[in-house]
């Protein structure tokens with residue numbers, strides 16, 4: 001779905017057991033850059049490459065992959081995409097980067113490991129998926145981001161530190177189109193209201209609420225939410 005002059009919201013459907021998970025990575029471009037924000041689950045690299053093709057581009061031309069945060073459904077396909085585009089540089093906020101490159105145990109996996117012997121039958125498959133997923137998905141982060149950093153490409157991509165969902169979650173404000181790519185820091189409710197990170201999946205609810213307010217304080221034409229799509233203002 002075309003959102004603005006140089007912004008496309010990809011719709012990626014990833015089979016997951018009996019179900020399908022729909023994700024909305026973002027593609028931004030100019031003459032020399034093709035930027036992807038968030039990269040799906042492990043084994044979804046091909047599916048994302050196809051979505052990039054459907055948008056009229058080629059995954060081998062990716063120059064930057066920006067990760068909003070450490071979770072497996074955001075970093076999972078990055079290594080596969082780097083096989084198409086070995087020149088692409090990976091960016092993430094400095095606080096979540098050690099969870100992405102494997103120096104620290106990812107936040108959601110750590111929380112489950114702490115009570116490993118008392119996980120419910122419903123939690124076990126999630127735990128196993130995280131355990132095996134991260135084992136293959138960890139990757140080096142080339143560039144560490146901080147709040148307010150602006151990547152000087154595609155009209156300026158501003159890092160907006162929006163912790164809460166994870167300790168180092170970042171959103172990306174596209175200055176030329178006034179679109180905020182919010183990852184999991186905000187979700188669009190059925191009534192088109194913008195809500196914060198899903199409390200059940202949130203590391204720190206207080207920080208998440210503050211991050212939602214921070215997002216809303218920007219001059220916005222719309223937001224792209226990774227699990228709930230596009231909301232135009």
Ligand SMILES: [Zn+2]
Nearest residue numbers: 071073184226
């Ligand atoms: Zn997510």
